[in-house]
Amino acid sequence: MTPRLRPALPRVDAVARVTLQTVADKVGVSRMTVSNAFSRPDQLSADLRATILAAAEKLGYVGPDPAARALARGTSGAIGVLMTDSLAFAFTDEVATGFLGAVAEELAPTGMALTLLASSVVGDRVPARDVPLDGALVYSCGLDSASVEWLKRRGLPIVFVDQVPVTGIPSVNVDDRGGARAAAQHVVDLGHRRIAVVTRELERDDPAIVAATLSGELHVSHQRMLGWTDALAAAGIEPVVVRESVRPPDWASGAVERPEQVAAREVRAALAGPDRPTAVLCFSDVMAYRVVRTAEELGLRVPQDLSVVGFDDNPLASRMTPALTTVRQDVRGKGAAAAAALTAAIEAAQSGRQGGRARHVVLPTELVVRDSTAPAPPSVGRFSRVRR
């Protein structure tokens, strides 16, 4: 009964559509004058403008159609943010909300709207390709880089955030490596020698993962790993590594556990052994939170038996018990910088300037010591021995 397959829109012309022309005919002026009445009031006399506006009101004309205006002007008034597959992430993860809140605040004075783009593809809809936009932020995107490609190909002004910097594209990053190094050095300084690292999947056999790592899709994970090993290697320590998959569970193939459940199981196994680590460095505060809970379930006290360090300084870190030692990144500063860089790029593009060299911003990180780290417990277990 209902013609579903056609994507087109058989307009609802109960009342034949009212356009500039309708109004122009009614008043007896040119279409252009009506356009000016709405968009460039200084171009016509106040009297005529009033007449036109009145006629428009009577006819039910509501002003220039946004889509037509976007086409003619070449501007749509919206800025995109390309996110990980799930849009809900933008509202769920406290680090993401902090970042986006700052972006929104920075954008407020420009009067632009903020369009959240999923990087997933549904049917033949690809938001990054199909939605009218003036520019976009690419924020810590997952494996699915097709959408990033689309944004680039469209020639939109874009800014990379938490992605590997690329020449020609402005980027905003955080000193992930330095922060991770400080975290690792911290536990080393506390005397820990058996140390585990819990992070996102990295450098596995899966070609897609390797490619993603190399191409910078997993840039942040990579940098933090480098930072940890900087400090650990210098101390002659080889960490135990637990990796959490970055792929969503493939329910169809019989995988019934979510990635974090799998990781939790592995963490539990690592913490249960006789040579269990005495310190754990985590990719994020959320992961650290799970590690602390797992440790508690195993009867381990944090920090007496196990030290745990997170990353991000998520609000969760100071809220949880024990308060988490972590590496703070200035999430809001990152958002503000990204938004500023993007508006600058958009303005440059619109004013014809080819833009003066893309800047690459790297914001500092800072170790925040709280209650989840303590000196290494006196050695126990047959392999334990403090070196030096």
Next chain:
Amino acid sequence: MTPRLRPALPRVDAVARVTLQTVADKVGVSRMTVSNAFSRPDQLSADLRATILAAAEKLGYVGPDPAARALARGTSGAIGVLMTDSLAFAFTDEVATGFLGAVAEELAPTGMALTLLASSVVGDRVPARDVPLDGALVYSCGLDSASVEWLKRRGLPIVFVDQVPVTGIPSVNVDDRGGARAAAQHVVDLGHRRIAVVTRELERDDPAIVAATLSGELHVSHQRMLGWTDALAAAGIEPVVVRESVRPPDWASGAVERPEQVAAREVRAALAGPDRPTAVLCFSDVMAYRVVRTAEELGLRVPQDLSVVGFDDNPLASRMTPALTTVRQDVRGKGAAAAAALTAAIEAAQSGRQGGRARHVVLPTELVVRDSTAPAPPSVGRFSRVRR
């Protein structure tokens, strides 16, 4: 030096713009065929399509321009959410993030983007009027209703959330009045007789506030107030009312306090008197949190000296100490219902049906008793006497 005043976009035609026509000329087919190659692959032979795609690639054609497509098809692939003035609110308030997260999840299978619209007006940019959209959610908008008017006038499919229902426009609400009634009844049942209410500004002399209340801009505040007084009046109790302004501080006029600071001062005054209330009903959990902190500063114990009830069941409510007694609303359910209603309305509009009567959904609320409420303390003070 730089032509700043012109809003127009002097195209960056370093390379003359590549369009369908360019490709068509190159391949020697009609423009329409190239369009079909990209948008309706079933309309031409695989061979020709491959040829066209190859030529397009070589010429640097990236696919149909979103703005032009939006105009021609009448669809932009984005759904708007009109928010309170500050967009940052969308990422700051935990109730809002819960709602929007659910909206995003419900929208995911449609492949639509989510555009956040500030209701403020910057210069001559009015997002609600200027951004191409397929439909919009109007979420608990503040005083500034001009943007709502724009959405309505554009004839977009819209859904009201936490606004007063209007015939012809689908709406999703929560049983605010019933929830507030339950909250009030709860403290009455606990024996409280001196009760305060902390809410948003309502029914003041300011004509704008009155208008906003009547027109439903402050619908939620109004309903909750009605619910409280339902129960309190039945018990013969007249509450003390503290109102928090809904207007942002007018720094220019010398107001140096934020509305919540002003309210905090008034709450403090109310709680400091000899006939201080023994229970406080709050518009939101966030307000309740502040009341608890203020009480503590005054040396009052919650709940022994003062019972406090919130509203929303914000995650904050179960996180704080003492855990907050509150009225739970199903924020995620609200988001899912709103998104579903909107997609239905959009489909109806696109398929030409005039849509079968706008539905008005009201979701239930539920009193959640935690640790911030207790029986009224034995009466003290000269006016105290338990009635009945």
Next chain:
DNA sequence: CCGCCGTACTGTATCGGTACAGAAGGTCGC
């Protein structure tokens, strides 16, 4: 009285596509 200028409005050419109704040519059934 003439040329110059500013104001107010108009004409034309896009902006870059899509929808829909053909047209051309080949296949199939009888």
Next chain:
DNA sequence: GCGACCTTCTGTACCGATACAGTACGGCGG
């Protein structure tokens, strides 16, 4: 051998505006 029919393309007519280069005209200085 001929018409129905399918596949594959094409032509035309929009979608609803804006930009820019005029044109018309009244006032003003010389």
